[in-house]
Amino acid sequence: MATKGAVATTSQTEDGADRVELYGRLTAPFEATFRDIRGGVELEYITGEQAISRLNEALGVANWSFRILEHGINSDADECWALGEITAQIDDRMVVRQQFGSQKVKRSRASGTPLDIGFDLKGAATDALKKCASLLGVALYLWKKEVPAEPTPLQPLAGRGADSDGAACEECGESLTEVRFKDGTSWPPAQLASYGRRKHSRVLCMSHYREANEAKRRAEAALQQVPF
Template identity: 40%
Template sequence: MNRALLEKPFEPSQIKQRQGKFGHILDYVEGHVVTSRLNDAFDGNWSFEVVKYRILKDTDEVLVLGKLTAEGVTKMAFGSKEIERSKDTKAIISLGDDLKAASTDALKKAASLLGVGLYLYSDQRPNGKPEEGKSETPDKGLPKGNEKNQPGPKNEPSFEGDNGSRLTNKQLAMIFAVGKSKGLQTKEIKDKALATFNKNLNFLTKAEASIFINALQAL
């Protein structure tokens, strides 16, 4: 595995910006840029598939659990996208586009577990206004690469737990137990949670904690 190429920083022109929570400006790269990096690193011999997805009515968002496989190594990550609605009628504009965007988010986070753009997740600083020429709008759509499956009208999976509340102490203990059984140190487990969900481990919801436990078990 060409870790040097996977972890190589992106060109400044490839890095976009968007507004995150609490007014912070976050750096990110578009899905096609990550796809290109994976193609270069693995000579196109990689695959991505959506394992599960769910539409959350309470939070008005879609959740996707994606699986990236390359050279016998599998990484799973969670992606999400707020459902876009018409300002006038509040009707959903395109649920398909929202699911594709969540899939892209999952792919990028799974790729970060291989080192692709990982530094962007660990260095999110409140930089003020976006730099001139950089877009605040994340890309939609599943990147054009070797993805195998997209979310479809198959049996809708169920994610465990209450999606709106914080993870339980039992789930937190399970996360560390599973992670350490896979040879991970405490810091590595926390870093994986940050890379996967873009939030501190202690702030995961019950649903996210369940997904993270499943992802750790799959390592």
């Protein structure tokens, strides 16, 4: 965690309060976020533009910068990666943080050749920027692991089989069906039922499970808006 350069100026009496206020501005919840499912896990995220706007507004346009230290293309993972570094002036000190970002290479369906490596690298750089910004508190709350944690694929799924037969949504009464995600993973009915029970204490179909997640997220966001 390097600090460098700027010599601390005379400390101000309201230094502590300023620090809390600045951190509050950096970490404030976002009004709109985006969602995606990867590996069967629901992710909530902000865009690069949102991260940049937040840094500009909280720190001032002139008071932070970002650069890519290294980048590459990993052919095994078929991903572009970038190691980014953010430098920000906080409390008269330069704070430097680094983090990696990545993006899958987008390929032509017909020929399999990459469509635009520059675009993929830019995506990896934006991902690195968002992760660096999170080290300063921006959208950090989105990285918080859900409690209780959803089971990993290695854990046996309780009741897979007999128990899942006839499991119905407690909201709408629909029978649970297998859920398939865009990335190829799927949740059998027993898994969906198990997630519903763990997270919301009831068995839910996918649309009501999503609704319950959304309600829970809104409730948590409301809690975080309580000023400190």
